[in-house]
Amino acid sequence: MTRLSPGATIGVLGGGQLARMMAQAGARLGLKTHVFSPVADDPAFDVCAARTQADFLDEAALAAFAEAVDVVTYEFENVPARTAEVLEAHRPVRPNPRVLALTQDRLVEKQFIRGLGLSTAEFADVRDPQTLADAVAALGRPSILKTRRFGYDGKGQARIADGGDLAQTFAALDGAPCILEGFVPFTKEISIVAARGIDGEFRAYDVCENVHEHHILATTTAPAAISAATAAAAVEATRRIAEAAEYVGVIAVEMFVVRKDETEELVINEIAPRVHNSGHWTLDGAETSQFEQHMRAVAGWPLGSTQRHGVSVTMRNLIGHDADRWPQLLSEDGTCLHLYGKKETRDGRKMGHVTRIQR
Amino acid sequence: MTRLSPGATIGVLGGGQLARMMAQAGARLGLKTHVFSPVADDPAFDVCAARTQADFLDEAALAAFAEAVDVVTYEFENVPARTAEVLEAHRPVRPNPRVLALTQDRLVEKQFIRGLGLSTAEFADVRDPQTLADAVAALGRPSILKTRRFGYDGKGQARIADGGDLAQTFAALDGAPCILEGFVPFTKEISIVAARGIDGEFRAYDVCENVHEHHILATTTAPAAISAATAAAAVEATRRIAEAAEYVGVIAVEMFVVRKDETEELVINEIAPRVHNSGHWTLDGAETSQFEQHMRAVAGWPLGSTQRHGVSVTMRNLIGHDADRWPQLLSEDGTCLHLYGKKETRDGRKMGHVTRIQR
Numbered sequence: 001m002t003r004l005s006p007g008a009t010i011g012v013l014g015g016g017q018l019a020r021m022m023a024q025a026g027a028r029l030g031l032k033t034h035v036f037s038p039v040a041d042d043p044a045f046d047v048c049a050a051r052t053q054a055d056f057l058d059e060a061a062l063a064a065f066a067e068a069v070d071v072v073t074y075e076f077e078n079v080p081a082r083t084a085e086v087l088e089a090h091r092p093v094r095p096n097p098r099v100l101a102l103t104q105d106r107l108v109e110k111q112f113i114r115g116l117g118l119s120t121a122e123f124a125d126v127r128d129p130q131t132l133a134d135a136v137a138a139l140g141r142p143s144i145l146k147t148r149r150f151g152y153d154g155k156g157q158a159r160i161a162d163g164g165d166l167a168q169t170f171a172a173l174d175g176a177p178c179i180l181e182g183f184v185p186f187t188k189e190i191s192i193v194a195a196r197g198i199d200g201e202f203r204a205y206d207v208c209e210n211v212h213e214h215h216i217l218a219t220t221t222a223p224a225a226i227s228a229a230t231a232a233a234a235v236e237a238t239r240r241i242a243e244a245a246e247y248v249g250v251i252a253v254e255m256f257v258v259r260k261d262e263t264e265e266l267v268i269n270e271i272a273p274r275v276h277n278s279g280h281w282t283l284d285g286a287e288t289s290q291f292e293q294h295m296r297a298v299a300g301w302p303l304g305s306t307q308r309h310g311v312s313v314t315m316r317n318l319i320g321h322d323a324d325r326w327p328q329l330l331s332e333d334g335t336c337l338h339l340y341g342k343k344e345t346r347d348g349r350k351m352g353h354v355t356r357i358q359r
Numbered sequence: 360m361t362r363l364s365p366g367a368t369i370g371v372l373g374g375g376q377l378a379r380m381m382a383q384a385g386a387r388l389g390l391k392t393h394v395f396s397p398v399a400d401d402p403a404f405d406v407c408a409a410r411t412q413a414d415f416l417d418e419a420a421l422a423a424f425a426e427a428v429d430v431v432t433y434e435f436e437n438v439p440a441r442t443a444e445v446l447e448a449h450r451p452v453r454p455n456p457r458v459l460a461l462t463q464d465r466l467v468e469k470q471f472i473r474g475l476g477l478s479t480a481e482f483a484d485v486r487d488p489q490t491l492a493d494a495v496a497a498l499g500r501p502s503i504l505k506t507r508r509f510g511y512d513g514k515g516q517a518r519i520a521d522g523g524d525l526a527q528t529f530a531a532l533d534g535a536p537c538i539l540e541g542f543v544p545f546t547k548e549i550s551i552v553a554a555r556g557i558d559g560e561f562r563a564y565d566v567c568e569n570v571h572e573h574h575i576l577a578t579t580t581a582p583a584a585i586s587a588a589t590a591a592a593a594v595e596a597t598r599r600i601a602e603a604a605e606y607v608g609v610i611a612v613e614m615f616v617v618r619k620d621e622t623e624e625l626v627i628n629e630i631a632p633r634v635h636n637s638g639h640w641t642l643d644g645a646e647t648s649q650f651e652q653h654m655r656a657v658a659g660w661p662l663g664s665t666q667r668h669g670v671s672v673t674m675r676n677l678i679g680h681d682a683d684r685w686p687q688l689l690s691e692d693g694t695c696l697h698l699y700g701k702k703e704t705r706d707g708r709k710m711g712h713v714t715r716i717q718r
Contacts, residue, residue: 030711048405049405334666336646338387
């Protein structure tokens with residue numbers, strides 16, 4: 001079963017805002033969504049046709065979930081390998097779970113990217129204080145120590161600056177297997193959000209220019225203010241990654257732009273095998289949103305147009321109590337407000353976002 | 360409680376595509392929807408946070424539903440008076456149920472419109488074959504006999520042409536109380552979709568030009584090809600209707616444009632106290648969709664911008680097996696496909712719609 005029909009059910013692992021927006025996009029196209037999440041109050045449970053609240057390692061629940069859906073996808077890359085394995089025995093999982101193995105481990109991910117002839121930061125495997133010392137000697141300071149697994153939004157990271165105690169830094173990350181990344185003197189952070197269809201069709205949105213604050217995405221502006229050649233190279237790098245991974249669905253690739261003399265060079269930072277925060281602007285600002293695009297790809301349907309509306313689009317995340325400004329944001333003409341229906345407002349928690357289109 | 364907060368629950372009576380699209384629009388703004396419908400497979404059940412499947416006259420179910428929500432709205436005007444009465448005892452019902460009484464009866468509706476100094480077709484009350492004969496003598500042929508209540512999409516109507524047997528025609532409508540409407544030699548059918556907020560704020564979308572086929576809306580194009588003066592008059596008529604009814608929510612007013620010599624005259628045909636098929640283009644073609652606008656108004660929130668995107672927008676309904684063309688429609692760049700998730704495709708049933716924006 002490669003191409004689903006309207007009325008089919010897409011199973012989504014995870015119940016956060018990404019799953020929520022996927023479910024909403026699918027519903028517009030007549031697709032049902034069945035959300036699987038361990039968290040009772042998860043936002044996606046409010047907008048889906050069916051729900052399973054269970055642990056990701058509850059194999060009976062996973063099997064029943066898989067039997068109830070036509071295809072499985074996910075909103076986050078830290079799906080346990082065993083979870084994917086159980087599901088794959090019943091139904092297609094898209095993107096394919098090999099992508100999970102690739103993106104769950106920063107070391108494996110960087111080796112994969114380098115294997116495609118693309119640039120990454122300099123990096124070294126760190127297993128203990130001694131390999132850390134060796135790595136710092138080789139890569140210099142400043143550099144960044146990151147756990148190989150389970151990092152997001154700046155969590156599981158430590159900056160190695162002058163004079164810091166290496167053994168202490170390593171211990172602060174719980175002695176987990178790490179990777180040391182060399183400093184990248186970037187001028188811009190960009191990302192490509194793109195999709196690959198079941199037939200290999202590939203479509204990318206305009207390059208996104210991202211600004212982070214406190215390690216969390218603050219704003220995305222599309223298109224990025226970079227040269228046409230750099231934009232084309234960024235899309236091409238993403239296409240190669242998607243093809244090498246036999247990817248189906250929306251993929252996001254975060255990159256640094258480094259200015260060398262008069263030219264721009266690209267350094268690949270991270271691959272997200274899912275819809276991505278830097279693609280939220282497409283909900284209001286492109287002919288097909290990244291969420292619809294993902295559901296199309298996962299359903300085996302043709303990809304939609306990635307054409308941007310207007311001259312440029314800016315998306316701003318509403319983090320924590322930023323979202324308390326909703327009455328004011330609602331009353332601004334031309335501002336599109338998205339709230340994720342999260343029960344509790346917490347500092348650093350993504351509560352919603354707003355989009356503004358420059359026409 | 361006039362202004363709800365995000366996380367509040369809006370109760371919707373009815374579970375069809377209008378309720379479905381309201382629920383989706385509300386969710387984008389962090390509002391939960393609780394759908395009340397007697398029909399198990401209704402499309403809105405797939406996208407809402409809570410569900411009640413019960414009869415509209417099940418008073419215990421209505422009371423429990425009302426207690427579970429913060430405000431009640433509806434997707435159709437034929438809500439029984441008793442249903443509204445039970446709900447109003449517990450929670451605000453918006454638009455207010457007096458509007459239901461007004462729009463459920465074609466005779467009362469026309470008298471209300473005339474009372475505002477606005478034009479309608481000539482009409483006469485028909486209670487039996489004799490009053491029908493008198494009415495036809497007064498209004499002439501062709502004219503249209505309509506049941507006062509429960510008509511939609513051409514149902515409950517009969518054309519009075521030359522030579523037809525009046526008693527037979529009356530009997531064919533089951534002897535129900537009727538209204539005879541004089542023939543209106545219109546050149547265009549238009550509608551105004553607008554909203555009135557809880558503070559009396561009023562905002563209208565561009566005038567919609569509608570084409571019906573077999574008594575069902577086939578296409579809407581915005582803006583309508585009418586003079587600026589006629590467009591302004593149409594908006595003003597709608598504003599007066601909304602104000603007179605102390606309306607809160609989205610309202611649609613269907614009108615005929617009649618060309619007299621060099622001028623255009625407006626004849627009000629029908630008031631729909633709800634989101635309307637001729638406003639579906641706003642989902643893709645306006646800064647705020649009619650569904651979001653309705654949820655804003657019902658939540659006591661500020662209304663959103665009704666600004667149109669692009670040069671013009673066309674919406675086409677997918678009726679019955681029209682929707683079987685979904686694979687082709689999906690592959691057309693610039694075509695926005697909406698499918699309503701209805702289980703069974705039937706002739707004359709609205710299965711979805713597509714929007715195209717001329718930029």
